[in-house]
Amino acid sequence: MGKKDKHYALGLTFLFLAVGAFTASHHEMWRDEIQAWLLARDSTSLFNLFANLKYEGHPGLWHLCLMPLSRISHSPVIMQMFHLLITGVTVYLFVRYAPFNWFQKLLFCFGYFVLYEYAIVARNYALGLLLITVFCVLFRERYKHFIWVGCVLFLLAHTSVHALIVTIGIGIALCCEYVLGGRFLKPLNAEIAAIENKRSIWIGFTLIGVGILTAVLQLNPPPDTGFAVAWHFNYDATRVNDIVKLISRAYLPITRPVLGFWGSNILTTYPFFQAIQVPLCYLLMLLSVLLFFKRPTALFTYLISTLGLLAFFYIKYHGSIRHHGFLFLTFLMCCWIYRDCPAIHLGRAEQQDADSTIDRVLNMAGTVLVTALLICHAMGGITAVRMEHRHIFSYGKLTAEYIKAQGMQDLPMLGDVDFAVSTVVGYLEAPRQIYYPRGSRLGSFVRWDKARTHDAPDQHVIEAAKTLSAETDKAVLIILNRDLWIELLEQHDLTFLVKFRGSTVGDEGFSLYLMPAL
Numbered sequence: 001m002g003k004k005d006k007h008y009a010l011g012l013t014f015l016f017l018a019v020g021a022f023t024a025s026h027h028e029m030w031r032d033e034i035q036a037w038l039l040a041r042d043s044t045s046l047f048n049l050f051a052n053l054k055y056e057g058h059p060g061l062w063h064l065c066l067m068p069l070s071r072i073s074h075s076p077v078i079m080q081m082f083h084l085l086i087t088g089v090t091v092y093l094f095v096r097y098a099p100f101n102w103f104q105k106l107l108f109c110f111g112y113f114v115l116y117e118y119a120i121v122a123r124n125y126a127l128g129l130l131l132i133t134v135f136c137v138l139f140r141e142r143y144k145h146f147i148w149v150g151c152v153l154f155l156l157a158h159t160s161v162h163a164l165i166v167t168i169g170i171g172i173a174l175c176c177e178y179v180l181g182g183r184f185l186k187p188l189n190a191e192i193a194a195i196e197n198k199r200s201i202w203i204g205f206t207l208i209g210v211g212i213l214t215a216v217l218q219l220n221p222p223p224d225t226g227f228a229v230a231w232h233f234n235y236d237a238t239r240v241n242d243i244v245k246l247i248s249r250a251y252l253p254i255t256r257p258v259l260g261f262w263g264s265n266i267l268t269t270y271p272f273f274q275a276i277q278v279p280l281c282y283l284l285m286l287l288s289v290l291l292f293f294k295r296p297t298a299l300f301t302y303l304i305s306t307l308g309l310l311a312f313f314y315i316k317y318h319g320s321i322r323h324h325g326f327l328f329l330t331f332l333m334c335c336w337i338y339r340d341c342p343a344i345h346l347g348r349a350e351q352q353d354a355d356s357t358i359d360r361v362l363n364m365a366g367t368v369l370v371t372a373l374l375i376c377h378a379m380g381g382i383t384a385v386r387m388e389h390r391h392i393f394s395y396g397k398l399t400a401e402y403i404k405a406q407g408m409q410d411l412p413m414l415g416d417v418d419f420a421v422s423t424v425v426g427y428l429e430a431p432r433q434i435y436y437p438r439g440s441r442l443g444s445f446v447r448w449d450k451a452r453t454h455d456a457p458d459q460h461v462i463e464a465a466k467t468l469s470a471e472t473d474k475a476v477l478i479i480l481n482r483d484l485w486i487e488l489l490e491q492h493d494l495t496f497l498v499k500f501r502g503s504t505v506g507d508e509g510f511s512l513y514l515m516p517a518l
Helices: 003-024 031-042 046-053 061-072 077-097 102-109 112-117 125-139 146-156 161-184 186-193 199-219 237-244 246-251 271-292 296-315 321-340 349-390 396-405 418-428 458-472 486-492
Strands: 413-416 434-436 441-443 476-480 495-499 511-515
Touching (some): 031 061, 031 418, 102 349, 112 125, 125 321, 146 161, 146 199, 161 296, 237 246, 237 271, 237 296, 246 271, 271 349, 396 511, 413 458, 418 476, 458 486
Parallel strands (some): 413 476
16 A cells, blocks of 8 residues: 555545534534433433333443533533544545545545435434445455454444444355365465454454344333334335335435435436436346456445345335434445355366456446446535535524523423424433433433323323423423414413424424513
8 A cells, every 4th residue: 555545645634624613613413312312411321321211212332422522521422423534534544445446435525425424414324324335345354353343333333223234144155265265266375274263253253243232232222212113014015115226325326406305316306317227226136247257255245235225115114314324334344255255167168268258348337337336426525515404403402502691591391392402402401301202201312102192182281291390390391393373372471481493303493482471
C-alpha cells in the first residue's frame, strides 16, 4: 500500500468529516436517535439497560457505547460526534484497503448511506457498517487472524437485527469454505494445510456462534411487547413484489429534493420505472449471482444474507430505508471479498482459457455495475445533505430550546404521542421524566409494551394533566404533536403557548399548552 493511497485515504476522510460535521450541526435528531440516548442515559446499570432493551428489537452494543458518553455529558450532541467519528473511521478503512478504483471510492464516501443515513442520522447501523468494513479488511488473511475475524463478527451480530442476519450469512459461508472448500479447492486446501494451529480457527467459529446465539437471545421479546408483533407466513403475491422492490430502493437510493426527502426515491415517481421495478430487481439479483458465481464463499454470503434480509422484511417487519441499506452493503461487501475467495476451476486447459475470458467479461461488467450504482448513491447522498440544510428535520430540538428559554424546564410535563414527545425530552438534557398518558406512567424513553397501545384522546390528556397538577400543586406544561380544539382550551382554562410545524419527520411538530395550577 503506497503513500499515495494513504494520503488519498486521509484526504477523503478529512473532507468527509468536514462535510459530515457541517451537516450534523444542522441535523435535529428525531425520536429513534433520541430513544437510544435516553435508554443509555436513564438506565441505572447494565442489568437495567438490558432489561429496558428487551422491547427494542435490536441487540445492545450501540447502547453500551452510549452509556459512558451519557455519564460525560447529558447533551445528545456528544452522541452525534461519536457517531460521525465511527463513520469517518469506516471511510478511511474503505478508501485505504478496498479493491476499488479511486473514483468508486470517492463515490462511496459521498453515497447516500455513508454520507447521510449512517453518518448524520445517529443510529446503531453505523457500527454495523464499520464492523463489516473491518471484516473485509481482515478477509484476505482470514485464516491467519481468524480469532480476530470471530471477534469482529461477534460484535457485528450485536449491532442490529439486520447485521445479525448478515453475520449468519457470513458465518455459514465461512464454515462451508473451511469444511468443504479445503477439500475441493486446491489453493485454499494448501493455505489451510499450512496453518499449524487450527485451534484458532475453531475459536473463531465459536466466537461467531456465541455472538449469533447471544444476539438472538437478546432479541427474544417479552410476552407484553407491543411493537411489530405480527408475523406474515402466508403467501401474498403483492407483498412479495413489495419486498422485492426494496432491492431497487437499496441499490438506487436517489433522494427526492423535497421536504419529505428522507426515505423517498425520485425514480418511483416515474411510471416507466414503476412498470419495470420488479423485473429490474430480479435482474440486479441475477447479475450479482453471475458476478459471484465462480467464488462460492462470496456467492453463499450474498445469497444467504440477501435472502435472509428479504425474508425478515416479508415475515416480520417491512422496515425503512436504513434497514434496506443492508441489502446494498451485502452486495458491496461481496464485491470487496470476491478477489480473495477461492475460485472454482475446471481441469482442461481449453476450459481454463474460456474461464479466463468469462472472468474478464464479468470483472468488466462488475466494474461498470458498481460504478453506476455508486453514482446513484452519490446523487442521493448529495441531495439528502442539501435537503438537511434546507429543512427542519424534527422540531424536538427547537421545542426543547423554547421550553428552556421560557424557564419552564422545571415544570411538571405531560406529553403525547409519547414516541414523538420523547425527542423533546432528550433535548431538555437534564435527566428527568414526564408523564405519558399513553401508558399512564412517568418516563423518558418509550417502553414499547402493550400498556401503551391504547389511544390517549384529548379529553383523557387534559384529565391526566389536571391530576398531575393537583398532585404537584404546580402548573403543567402539555406537549402534543397535534392541536387541541379551541373549545377545549376555553373549557379547561388552558393557555396556548406556541406551535412548531413543517418538519421532515411530519409527526414531530409540536404544540405547547399551559394548564394553571389547580
